[in-house]
Amino acid sequence: MKAVILSSGGLDSTTCLAVAVDKLGKENVSTVSIFYGQRHARELSCARAVAEFYDVNHYEFDAAEIMKNSSSALLNSSTKTLEHSSYAEQIKNNPRVETYVPFRNGLMLSMAASFADGLYNGAEVEIYIGVHQDDTAVNAYPDCSENFIKAMREAIEIGTYGKIKIVAPFLGKTKADVVKIGTSLEVPYELTWSCYERGEKPCGKCATCIDRAKAFAANGLIDPALKSFGK
Amino acid sequence: MKAVILSSGGLDSTTCLAVAVDKLGKENVSTVSIFYGQRHARELSCARAVAEFYDVNHYEFDAAEIMKNSSSALLNSSTKTLEHSSYAEQIKNNPRVETYVPFRNGLMLSMAASFADGLYNGAEVEIYIGVHQDDTAVNAYPDCSENFIKAMREAIEIGTYGKIKIVAPFLGKTKADVVKIGTSLEVPYELTWSCYERGEKPCGKCATCIDRAKAFAANGLIDPALKSFGK
Numbered sequence: 001m002k003a004v005i006l007s008s009g010g011l012d013s014t015t016c017l018a019v020a021v022d023k024l025g026k027e028n029v030s031t032v033s034i035f036y037g038q039r040h041a042r043e044l045s046c047a048r049a050v051a052e053f054y055d056v057n058h059y060e061f062d063a064a065e066i067m068k069n070s071s072s073a074l075l076n077s078s079t080k081t082l083e084h085s086s087y088a089e090q091i092k093n094n095p096r097v098e099t100y101v102p103f104r105n106g107l108m109l110s111m112a113a114s115f116a117d118g119l120y121n122g123a124e125v126e127i128y129i130g131v132h133q134d135d136t137a138v139n140a141y142p143d144c145s146e147n148f149i150k151a152m153r154e155a156i157e158i159g160t161y162g163k164i165k166i167v168a169p170f171l172g173k174t175k176a177d178v179v180k181i182g183t184s185l186e187v188p189y190e191l192t193w194s195c196y197e198r199g200e201k202p203c204g205k206c207a208t209c210i211d212r213a214k215a216f217a218a219n220g221l222i223d224p225a226l227k228s229f230g231k
Numbered sequence: 232m233k234a235v236i237l238s239s240g241g242l243d244s245t246t247c248l249a250v251a252v253d254k255l256g257k258e259n260v261s262t263v264s265i266f267y268g269q270r271h272a273r274e275l276s277c278a279r280a281v282a283e284f285y286d287v288n289h290y291e292f293d294a295a296e297i298m299k300n301s302s303s304a305l306l307n308s309s310t311k312t313l314e315h316s317s318y319a320e321q322i323k324n325n326p327r328v329e330t331y332v333p334f335r336n337g338l339m340l341s342m343a344a345s346f347a348d349g350l351y352n353g354a355e356v357e358i359y360i361g362v363h364q365d366d367t368a369v370n371a372y373p374d375c376s377e378n379f380i381k382a383m384r385e386a387i388e389i390g391t392y393g394k395i396k397i398v399a400p401f402l403g404k405t406k407a408d409v410v411k412i413g414t415s416l417e418v419p420y421e422l423t424w425s426c427y428e429r430g431e432k433p434c435g436k437c438a439t440c441i442d443r444a445k446a447f448a449a450n451g452l453i454d455p456a457l458k459s460f461g462k
Binding site: 063068069070071100101147156159 | 302376
């Protein structure tokens with residue numbers, strides 16, 4: 001069995017990578033990162049660093065052209081200032097959160113499926129994606145939901161003669177659970193980047209920084225990335 | 232309602248375009264063509280000609296990098312000679328037909344969904360795809376099947392806050408039915424290209440040429456593209 005990990009260089013996907021390497025061995029695991037015009041492009045260099053740490057093959061693709069008309073606040077082309085509030089707060093005002101990127105996970109999973117099916121020439125491949133319960137608790141990101149993953153899993157399995165399967169190991173788990181699993185697997189969280197801002201170190205105020213800090217705190221830990229970046 | 236048509240410059244997708252323009256008006260319709268490294272890249276210039284004929288906005292995207300490792304005989308990088316037999320014949324030897332391109336329709340639908348959701352900024356959009364019963368009768372292309380479309384439709388609808396819907400108007404219809412519908416809508420079939428070969432005119436021998444000729448014959452017609460190309 002081969003595995004391709006959708007890697008953003010963030011906490012969740014890096015923990016996915018650790019889980020896959022632990023299960024299948026690094027020689028059977030690759031990472032794929034996709035540039036879609038995100039403002040926090042630093043995550044791509046983190047994805048490279050993480051792939052290097054685990055000594056796995058790493059591939060990058062560019063989907064920015066597809067997203068060029070999107071008004072998402074998460075895109076580098078956006079002039080919006082990010083809201084500094086939790087998703088639960090944001091969703092009260094607008095069901096479509098400002099950092100939603102059009103069908104992002106669907107596009108990434110499809111790109112990974114096409115790539116993996118070509119790379120491994122029709123062998124069985126698992127595609128890992130790090131979505132978890134907190135992404136969907138307030139349904140801020142519909143393309144992280146269990147129903148979404150279920151439908152994409154079915155589409156990809158049917159569309160690839162049953163060869164490519166989506167694995168979402170953290171579905172139903174919280175981000176605190178993810179940190180717990182990752183800590184037991186000694187994930188190098190100091191290499192990972194989650195913040196949506198463009199600073200030298202995590203802002204500590206955006207929705208994803210808030211969630212990340214809480215997940216470490218729930219495990220009695222302080223996020224090592226707070227010390228490793230922006231020295 | 233807006234519509235984005237996945238246009239290959241071929242018979243099925245051009246008929247889709249005609250159906251959408253007839254239903255919604257040309258000002259609400261756009262075409263999207265995706266280059267994925269196909270050997271018959273002529274279809275892209277046909278897609279442009281067809282968009283010009285219908286006077287709709289036309290967009291092109293490049294996904295060739297994603298497919299670069301695929302051994303599909305349909306790719307320009309392939310050194311294989313295409314089998315000159317029907318899909319029904321081909322499938323007897325190998326369930327994975329040589330012209331299968333990894334998760335192609337899944338990737339294209341996802342690209343169209345991301346693009347359309349960005350372009351129309353969260354408005355309701357229908358994405359048309361020209362799959363039909365003959366594509367799936369022998370299950371040569373699993374990413375044309377009814378179950379596949381159903382799963383992708385669900386994934387895209389969930390993943391875009393319910394805004395983007397897949398429309399596959401020819402599901403359950405034969406290619407002969409498509410020609411019948413298109414003929415009644417005066418589709419300029421002389422502008423369309425289906426052949427998988429790289430010739431100046433359709434080869435008449437590849438699986439898709441065979442299917443196309445039969446579809447016209449079933450309507451008592453001769454394919455006008457046989458006269459319009461390669462003069």
